[in-house]
Amino acid sequence: MAYQVPRPKLTFAEKIYLPTVLAGLKITLGHLIRMLRGKTKVCMQYPEEKWDANLPEHYRGAPTLVSDEHGRTRCVACQLCEFICPPRAIRIKPGEIPCEDKFAKVEKYPEAFQIDMIRCIYCGLCEEVCPEQAIFLKKEYAITGTSRAQMMHDKTKLIEMGGIKPGLVNKWNEKK
């Protein structure tokens, strides 16, 4: 059996529309005036206003390579991050550190380290898997470029973005 939808009983004022139209205009005008007086909270105007100071400690932005207090890039080119990276954004070319070098006992360093920021999904697995605590996800999120080449972060760029982070893993220091 068909179900009869109960219709509201309209008053005369509602039936002739005009009073309700005026009521509607009053509502929209109220919103307009509140907006013009700056009483309405609107969305953040992004490039001028930023929320960077409020980003949480665990925020996952662009992955970077950090250096220790001696200015050595922590990466030992073990390639674990390259293997774990789900979108395969990381490419590492390992190189050997010569015997006469100060850090000869480290044995390996990345000759080239490349992260394709078009592919990167900011998952943070590279940071998690790194045994040397060499790769960190910084709070930088506005990674832009006008070409594919610009979106490839090479070693110099990554080190520059990473900066120095002292006193984490000390096993490669001279006396230890």
Add this chain to the structure above:
Amino acid sequence: MNTLLEFIHSDLFFMIWTTLAKSAGLLGVVLVLVSYTVYAERRVSSLMQDRVGPNRTGFPISIVGSWLGQKKWKDWSPILGGLGQPIADAVKLLLKEDFTPAYVNKFYFWIAPALGISAAILALAVIPFGSSLGGVDMVIANVDIGPLFVFAISSLGVYGIVLAGWSSNSKYPFLGAIRSTSQLISYELALGLSVIPLFLIVGKLNLVEIVDYQVKNGWMLLPGITAGKLPTLQQVACWIPVFISFLVFTISMFAETNRLPFDLPEAETELVGGYHTEYSSMKFALFFLGEYTAMITGSAFIVTLFLGGWHCPFIPDGSAHWWWGLVNIGVFFAKVIAFLIFFIFIRWTLPRFRYDQLMKLGWIWFFEIALVNIFLTALIVAFVH
């Protein structure tokens, strides 16, 4: 050579070049007004909905400031920021690919947008947009059948919509066209009948003379007061039918210009894009322009009929001095803009009518109200002195 000189000094030549100048000037003003109406629509609607709206594409005012050497130039970009938006929109629409689907009826597909806009622009020709400027009447065509001309031409705009829907050979545009037709037959009667009381009172069908009447006797909606004297008994008695005719006419005008709450032919939420679903680039822009130009024409017509046209109390007309003529033109466009903002307000306030509701409104209510209103006015004009 002599005949050429005679021609240049003749009245005919004077009339030709002043008419051309008036046409070009009015067209320019209207097109600028259209683009900024679109901007105002977006901005006002966003303010009503607690949003910000387009506020980026602007004129680089801060650059001008530093160029003037004032370092502490106030940054107006939050307020003036979006004023460049219409220019950007126009450039975008001009540069877009003009795509014509293979399955359309090419001839009508091409002619429809042109019909839509030319009808709206043509109707402006008879509307007096100012008093006079250096002895030249500020109306392009001073004809004795002004309102009839406006009704005849602006109704042609529906052909643009119907042809677009028909030639698109696609379902949604076709539904839009059908709705437009049904809408036309429901509002057109009320639109024409509702203003007859006005002509009964004025006794003229010439828009310039209707405005002159309002200059002498006060605006139709504010009789007497705006002419600086007390209204006569007849004017007071006529105010009620005039107000009814104003209401019916304004609401029918909303239907005529396809504005919410009667934007059935293009109902985005129901018909994808309505009659212009298959259009792109400048052809779509022409429909858009046509729609907003029709809004301006409609507002100008209402202002001319009910709100005193270019007249503002205590401001003399153009015969006093030429810059009073300019002020009169400014007053006219100020009234038009106020009415356009009213159009925008209504659009963002009311939901859309179903089209059976619109037909009921047109046929059962407005048609009868307009008819009764004519008799009421006739009685008042005949018996109240």
